[in-house]
Amino acid sequence: MGRAPCCDKANVKRGPWSPEEDMALKKYVERHGTVENWIALPHKAGLNRCGKSCRLRWLNYLRPDIKHGGFTEEEDHIIYNLYKSMGSRWSVIASHLPGRTDNDVKNYWNTKLKKKFIATQTNLTTNANNISNHENLSSSPSHVTKNESSASFPSMDPGFGHNLLESQRLFTDPISFSLPAFEESSNFSVSQSTYDAPSSSVSMDNSYNTWPGSEGGEIDGFFMDLGYGFPYDLLNGNDFQKVEVASGLADFSYGNMVSSSETRAQGQFQSVTY
DNA sequence: AAGTGTATCAACCGCCCAGAA
């Protein structure tokens, strides 16, 4: 059996709402507090609109507690994490973001965050693919020129703390960034730290808030900073359980955050002499 | 300045589900 349409689509106005229509809808809802029957509302409010359209207009635009645009970094992180864990359940995701609607979140994801997500995934894949390139460099001459390194080294993923243009720029210009600062306030522990640089032996300082050699401007590198704050960064934006440790690169484990001894994230940094 | 491509976002479409009849 077919379903009866909610309204006579041929005889209702469609398209953008006029300020007068907005006013009429707003007045009606505010006067009645709640709407018991959206289908009946247009007639009562004197609107020549489909009831569903009225509901959508109210929920997504006219509601007084709605926030428009200007998503914060924190909101980005929440959306990203929830999307990773539950997929495109926009209404559930939106319920974690006061003042945001499912439509808003959905649009924001589709137009902006998805690109960041794809960039992240692509970058991680590129990193993995470049590992062998990097290993090959260990037999290269000790000084790596900027051009050579651009061709051979993976780029830094700038994470969600950076805008997309910056992400894209870094992606194609892998040695133009500075080392990200480590924060001390994490449970992160370094189980090993080895790295065979073409020109020198480099290891991570065990206090992990400095990158040995960076002061001299000779070391550049990347870390899988996905923007959640270290070390949470490395747990998200990638299937942490399945990341293979890159041989010959820095190798870290997160004993306090995961139980599996096999669970590791990879980090790597490169030596570049300008 | 004009034409074209791209990004953004409001709005619509159609399906699913729960509850009422």
Next chain:
DNA sequence: GTTCTGGGCGGTTGATACACT
């Protein structure tokens, strides 16, 4: 138990703005 109805949701479209050539 079946049918009908409205609410809710995710996917998609289309108009507009903006950027680029």
